[in-house]
Amino acid sequence: MxxxxxxxxxxxxxxxxxxxxxxxxxxxxxxxxxxxxxxxxxxxxxxxxxxxxxxxxxxxxxxxxxxxxxxxxxxxxxxxxxxxxxxxxxxxxxxxxxxxxxxxxxWNPDVQYVPQLRAVGSTSNWAVHQLWPASGNAELANRLAVTELVLAAWTVEEVQAEVALEEIHTAAELLLKHLTGLPDKSKFDALLRAARKINLYHPTQTLRYYEYSDSTAKQPLTAQQLLKSLVRERNATKHSGQHAAEAWLSQHFWPITQLLEKLAEKA
Missing domain, CATH: 3.30.70 (Alpha-Beta Plaits)
Structure with a gap:
């Protein structure tokens, strides 16, 4: 709380x-x-x-x-x-x-600061998911800020599932490339193999986030399994025109976004 x-x-x-x-x-x-x-x-x-x-x-x-x-x-x-x-x-x-x-x-021990409500041109963005690269890489951070906005839009039901899924895939791809050092044109499978070799995440530990405890959820996945599931679903949605993105996100949104946060903490 x-x-x-x-x-x-x-x-x-x-x-x-x-x-x-x-x-x-x-x-x-x-x-x-x-x-x-x-x-x-x-x-x-x-x-x-x-x-x-x-x-x-x-x-x-x-x-x-x-x-x-x-x-x-x-x-x-x-x-x-x-x-x-x-x-x-x-x-x-x-x-x-x-x-x-x-x-x-x-903060002042003698005088309490109280802001005055004023008319402003824009508001700050307080991200629901904080994808802040630990390295401080400005280029990566600026791109992931776009992901943060899309993820926030999904939580308030103001973006299509297909858009959210594509953005999650892009963020995962960017983070894996940054962490593994592989070239930009590397395939996602190659990124997963490289991540496994450098022990980027635990190979067998499942992601037991509270959303996976829901009675409608399947067996919790490992990070590797979740990323493989992500790329399969993204490819099916983008290249085959399937419409299972919303069902996939309803089950895996919180685990995959928390995994993105953990990857960003290492990036």
């Missing part, structure tokens, strides 16, 4: 807009089994507590990042719709920064 608090000040005249965004966030939190409690004062001070499973919170925040600016824009108010949309982004930005402990840099 994880949780954090959020606080900020806002223009008192925008209380109805802040309440609309908070109420919409609470409804989404309830649907995702997240606890959201807020206190909004007429004096222009907001205090929010968020609690729940770590992954669920991050998926929830991705949902807010996509929805709240639109909701703010559609809420009647004293400013233009475009300005309210930017305020919605500012609302989400503050929540995301508290999630990442960004405001800790302003």
């Amino acid at each position: 994880a949780g954090f608090d959020v606080q900020f000040t806002y223009n008192e005249a925008d209380l109805s807009l802040i309440r609309s965004m908070s109420d919409a966030s609470r409804r989404r939190a309830r649907e995702m089994h997240i606890s959201w409690h807020s206190s909004l004062r007429k004096t222009g001070y907001a205090y929010i507590t968020i609690d729940g499973n770590t992954y669920q919170i991050d998926i929830f925040l991705e949902r807010l990042r996509r929805d709240i600016p639109i909701i703010a824009e559609a809420t009647p108010g004293r400013t233009s719709p475009a300005h309210r949309r930017r305020v919605g982004r500012g609302f989400v930005e503050i929540v995301l920064k508290y999630r990442s402990s960004w405001y800790d840099r302003y």
Whole structure:
């Protein structure tokens, strides 16, 4: 479980807009089994507590990042719709920064820092899956940032299964090439053999993530088996026009994405 608090000040005249965004966030939190409690004062001070499973919170925040600016824009108010949309982004930005402990840099034992809600042009991306290469390789990190966005979109059901599957395959291929040192044109099978030779992952240990404990899931797979299953499913989807990508992801999404995280930690 994880949780954090959020606080900020806002223009008192925008209380109805802040309440609309908070109420919409609470409804989404309830649907995702997240606890959201807020206190909004007429004096222009907001205090929010968020609690729940770590992954669920991050998926929830991705949902807010996509929805709240639109909701703010559609809420009647004293400013233009475009300005309210930017305020919605500012609302989400503050929540995301508290999630990442960004405001800790302003910690002072004598004075508590409280951010002011402002209209902003864009929000940060707090990845549901953190594919951050340990080596700090900027080129690889920038490409994997695209994967993070696609994976987040899949968790909130805003990307097709075929797109998510292709992106997962691409990320796995990039990471294996980086870790094995094989040329760019290497086949996936060659990458798996090279990974096995350098003991990149345990050859027999199964990936016993909690999703595999579901009664509908098959026997947990090893990393090697999971990657082989990934490439088979990707090839069948891309080259044969089969439509089993969603079924594959429903069973293997969390194990394969956690495996990508582990590979990124070594890259």
